[in-house]
Amino acid sequence: MNVFDWLSNMEVPVKDRFDVVEVRFKNGFKEFFRNTEKLDLTTGDPVIVEVPNGHHLGYVSLQGELVRLQMKKKNVVNDGEIRKIYRIAHTKDLERHAEVQKREMPSLHRGREIIRQMKLNMKLSDVEYQADNSKASFFYSAEERVDFRELIKVLAGEFRVRVEMRQISLRQEAGRLGGIGVCGRELCCSTWLSSFRNVATSAARYQNLSLNPSKLSGQCGRLKCCLNFELETYMDALKHIPDINKPIQTERGDASLQKTDIFRRIMWFGFKDESNWYPLSVDR
Structure with a gap:
């Protein structure tokens, strides 16, 4: 899901635009790239970007002044090392990328088999291939430190690519896999x-x-x-709610606090031998 670009309809000359662009990859992962070629980009455009020892394909998710705000939020400095966008992806690039992506699910299943055979205490959750088919990133979670040096050799020999192991937390794993929460939203x-x-x-x-x-x-x-x-x-809101830890004395006997409606500022009390609760305003 993209951040809503509410400035996308504003006509700004390419030469005057902020030259850093946010690019989205698999499972919503985003990174910043510099538009050094002054390409006329639109949100959603597929682009070929620079990555270590190769190139990858992603989609423009945000550009212009909103990117500057996102960089500030994520503590990314503009004068730091930011890789560049090579060009807008062609149809052949998209076709090759689709072919490469077909390797990801079989690689995930085979990778899990290898991990079980090697009896490593780790959970492999996702695999992502670079668009140039030169590297595969294996995302895993583990409760303790795992020595996967031998695993990297086995995976590299099995899939004939450079292998990168990337440990992620359980929260990050859920974010990569995606899903619907109990609220009904993504x-x-x-x-x-x-x-x-x-x-x-x-x-x-x-x-x-x-x-x-x-x-x-x-x-x-x-x-x-x-x-x-x-x-x-x-x-x-709780600063204005009295902290009651023991029963209060009433004409009918001791009443214990059962529930507090914080925003309506109502406290509900009940007596020991009754099932009914009685409301009492905080102001009283």
Whole structure:
């Protein structure tokens, strides 16, 4: 999924455009490249870009001043080392790339077989071939350090390409594979989320959510990133909610706090021998 380029319809002379372009690759992975040839690009154009020891094919996902903002967000400096765009991809480039991509799924299955045979404690989740068919990147996750030097030799001999092993976290793995969350929308990690902050169980506690692991965990098996999205708002609202840790005394006896509606500023209390709850405004 691309970042919406709301400036794409504005006519800006090519020579005056910001010369760095965001390019999207497989599974939403994005990188910045410099348009040194002043190519007249449009969002979605296939382009051939420079990569170490070869070239790759990607699609323009963002350009112009919005790229400058994305670079600032990701701490990428404009005067740093940024590889370049060679040219717009031709039909033959797209056909060759499609042929190369056909190798990825068989390579993934065969790679998993080899890992099982070598009894390595790692999970291979994805394979991506460079468009020039000279290198394959194997993405894996592992809970501990893995010595894969021998594995690289075996994979290189099996597939006749240079092999790069790239370790990713479980959250990154879910982002590469993609999917639909329980909210019915595409996973945040595979669309727009660019950095992964630590998520603590206290985030659910502050939001009065049930501490049910099956409901709080995302497809990566970790706590959902979205638990952090509204946490600051809840924390700010809780400053005006009294902290009640023991029963309050009423004419009918002791009443215990059962639930707090943070934004409506209502606290619900219940008596020991009753199933009903009674609302009490925070202002009272």
